[in-house]
Amino acid sequence: xxxxxxxxxxxxxxxxxxxxxxxxxxxxxxxxxxxxxxxxxxxxxxxxxxxxxxxxxxxxxxxxxxxxxxxxxxxxxxxxxxxxxxxxxxxxxxxxxxxxxxxxxxxxxxxxxxxxxxxxxxxxxxxxxxxxxxxxxxxxxxxxxxxxxxxxxxxxxxxxxxxxxxxxxxxxxxxxxxxxxxxxxxxxxxxxxxxxxxxxxxxxxx
Amino acid sequence: xxxxxxxxxxxxxxxxxxxxxxxxxxxxxxxxxxxxxxxxxxxxxxxxxxxxxxxxxxxxxxxxxxxxxxxxxxxxxxxxxxxxxxxxxxxxxxxxxxxxxxxxxxxxxxxxxxxxxxxxxxxxxxxxxxxxxxxxxxxxxxxxxxxxxxxxxxxxxxxxxxxxxxxxxxxxxxxxxxxxxxxxxxxxxxxxxxxxxxxxxxxxxx
DNA sequence: CAAAATAGTGAATGAGGCTTCACTTTTTGG
DNA sequence: CCAAAAAGTGAAGCCTCATTCACTATTTTG
Numbered sequence: 001x002x003x004x005x006x007x008x009x010x011x012x013x014x015x016x017x018x019x020x021x022x023x024x025x026x027x028x029x030x031x032x033x034x035x036x037x038x039x040x041x042x043x044x045x046x047x048x049x050x051x052x053x054x055x056x057x058x059x060x061x062x063x064x065x066x067x068x069x070x071x072x073x074x075x076x077x078x079x080x081x082x083x084x085x086x087x088x089x090x091x092x093x094x095x096x097x098x099x100x101x102x103x104x105x106x107x108x109x110x111x112x113x114x115x116x117x118x119x120x121x122x123x124x125x126x127x128x129x130x131x132x133x134x135x136x137x138x139x140x141x142x143x144x145x146x147x148x149x150x151x152x153x154x155x156x157x158x159x160x161x162x163x164x165x166x167x168x169x170x171x172x173x174x175x176x177x178x179x180x181x182x183x184x185x186x187x188x189x190x191x192x193x194x195x196x197x198x199x200x201x202x203x204x205x206x
Numbered sequence: 207x208x209x210x211x212x213x214x215x216x217x218x219x220x221x222x223x224x225x226x227x228x229x230x231x232x233x234x235x236x237x238x239x240x241x242x243x244x245x246x247x248x249x250x251x252x253x254x255x256x257x258x259x260x261x262x263x264x265x266x267x268x269x270x271x272x273x274x275x276x277x278x279x280x281x282x283x284x285x286x287x288x289x290x291x292x293x294x295x296x297x298x299x300x301x302x303x304x305x306x307x308x309x310x311x312x313x314x315x316x317x318x319x320x321x322x323x324x325x326x327x328x329x330x331x332x333x334x335x336x337x338x339x340x341x342x343x344x345x346x347x348x349x350x351x352x353x354x355x356x357x358x359x360x361x362x363x364x365x366x367x368x369x370x371x372x373x374x375x376x377x378x379x380x381x382x383x384x385x386x387x388x389x390x391x392x393x394x395x396x397x398x399x400x401x402x403x404x405x406x407x408x409x410x411x412x
Numbered sequence: 413c414a415a416a417a418t419a420g421t422g423a424a425t426g427a428g429g430c431t432t433c434a435c436t437t438t439t440t441g442g
Numbered sequence: 443c444c445a446a447a448a449a450g451t452g453a454a455g456c457c458t459c460a461t462t463c464a465c466t467a468t469t470t471t472g
Contacts, residue, residue, distance in 0.1 A: 003417045003470060013419085033324050038460060048421045050462080059460065060327040067328070071335040078342045088350030089402055095342060096372055096398040103376050104390045116322045118239050121266040122273070129277040130378055136284045136301060144294030157375055157396035164374020165367035165404075166302055170309050174340035174366040184310045190363035192302040194404045196295055198371075201403030202396075209440060209447045219449085244430060245452095254451045256432080265430065 017055050019045040024066045032117040033063060074099065134159040141199060153202040162195050223261050225251040230272045238323040239269060280305065340365040347405060359408040368401050 005013070023044035027036035038059055042049045056062040081094045117123050137159040144150035168174070169191045211219070229250035233242035244265055248255045262268035287300045323329050343365040350356035375397045 005418085006470075009419095009469070016419095033328060037458095049460085050422065051420050053461070054419070060325050063328055064331040067331050067335060071338060075338050075342065078339075082342060082346060088346055088353055088355045089406065091346045092343070092350070092368075092405060093398045093402050095346065096368065096401045097394050099339075100372055100376060100394045100397050101390070104393070116324055118322055119266050122239060122269055125270040125273050129273060130374075132277060132281050133284075133305075134378075136281065136288060137298070140288060140294055140297045140301065144298070147294055149294045153399070154392060154396035157393055158400055160375040160378050161371035161397060161400045162298075162302065164370035164372070164378060166306055166370070168336075168370020168373065169363055169366040170306060172336055172340075172366050172370060174337060174344075174362055174369060184307075186360060187310070187363055188303050188306045190360035190408075191306050191367060192299045193359070193408050194364055194367045195302045196299050197407030198400045198404030199298060200295065201407040202399050211448085212440075215439070215448095222449095243428095255430085256452065257450050259431070260449065 016045070016047065016051075020047070020052060020055055020062070021066055021069065024062055025070065028063060028066060034117060036063070074102070077102075130163060133163050137162045144199065150199050151202055153199070158199055158202060161198065165195060165198075166191050222251070222253065222257075226253070226258060226261055226268070227272055227275065230268055231276065234269060234272060240323060242269070280308070283308075336369060339369050343368050350405065356405055357408055359405070364405055364408060367404065371401060371404075372397050 020041065023041045024036060027040060027044065038052055039049050041062070042052050045052075052062070056065065077098060078095050081098060082091050084091075086094070118126075134156075138155050141150060141153070141155050141158055145152060145155075169187065226247065229247045230242060233246055233250065244258060245255050247268070248258050251258075258268070262271065283304060284301050287304060288297050290297075290300075292300070324332075340362075344361050347356060347359070347361050347364055351358060351361075375393065
């Protein structure tokens with residue numbers, strides 16, 4: 001007669017699967033994909049490397065699952081906010097705040113996936129460069145605040161947001177595909193308007 | 207007598223160095239660090255792999271140089287804008303617009319460095335996730351526009367900017383280090399205010 | 413309990429790619 | 443033109459993992 005898994009066995013396997021996913025999540029949220037070795041995942045989960053391949057066909061598959069699970073969870077929360085009561089402005093504020101709060105709190109990894117580390121040296125250089133860009137914007141904002149052109153605001157945060165905003169608008173998957181100078185001009189305008197409005201209106205809170 | 211490089215030789219070496227940097231820049235701006243093989247750089251530059259190591263001690267060094275050169279150039283332009291005439295608002299708008307325009311135009315790589323590709327499958331999943339986040343915000347913005355809470359704006363661009371803004375604020379090097387719940391609360395507030403102000407005030411242009 | 417099937421092990425395999433090095437070619441100085 | 447120095451070559455070395463696989467351990471079935 002064919003082999004049939006007992007209830008207990010079924011559960012143990014499911015538990016193993018969860019432990020693997022958990023270990024993978026933990027590792028990737030620390031050091032990114034590169035540093036999340038299959039061997040490390042395995043031992044963290046209390047299994048051998050070989051065993052992982054009974055649960056996931058490849059490293060890529062494993063980590064895609066990890067990512068999807070994390071993001072599904074996040075999206076669920078955001079959807080709930082959007083469907084709740086309040087104005088669109090409230091929704092927007094709450095959605096952003098909720099995501100940021102959650103990310104700050106734990107080893108939530110949605111964000112670790114976004115900033116993939118590379119080699120240490122190069123990464124350091126990259127950081128420095130982004131910092132340099134940030135400095136330029138901090139300087140602009142500080143001047144504007146001194147002028148009373150802009151309201152008081154967290155200069156570091158605003159500068160970071162600006163750098164992030166135009167970066168993502170350029171390379172992110174949401175970015176409208178930019179063919180033709182017309183589309184490009186429109187994008188340039190949209191992004192710079194976004195940033196200006198944000199800085200000019202920052203503090204227009206609640 | 208000691209060997210001494212002739213003028214001509216000196217120039218040829220300098221030219222080689224430039225060709226190497228150029229090749230590296232070109233390759234990295236296409237596929238990121240991962241896909242920029244030393245071998246490919248070499249043949250693109252018309253040299254052998256071994257020769258590269260006479261000019262740069264390692265791959266990391268080479269690409270750090272590439273990155274720094276590109277960014278220095280960019281920063282120079284931004285500084286010029288900041289020092290030029292106009293209000294802080296003008297400076298901000300022009301700085302962002304200038305960067306975006308430049309990035310859209312050419313194989314400028316400052317941005318290729320920021321979004322490091324990994325394995326294809328994982329990358330695809332990551333894209334999808336960011337898209338999902340974008341969708342949530344697009345929906346909010348669309349509703350707000352329909353309500354006349356928000357002005358008309360490029361919904362894709364705004365959503366991309368929002369996702370980029372909070373991502374960078376969380377993980378970027380400009381992000382204020384977040385210890386203590388007080389700092390965290392402040393960051394949450396700053397980032398969400400930034401996004402709200404941007405969307406509420408978008409179109410407040412020129 | 414014995415046989416069959418599945419689960420788990422971890423060392424060996426293999427691929428990808430940076431770096432090295434023994435050697436060739438070119439440049440320099442006399 | 444010759445010898446010394448430098449520059450250039452590219453195949454081999456080496457290291458880092460993901461993946462596999464021959465084997466052991468556990469579970470299921472009769």
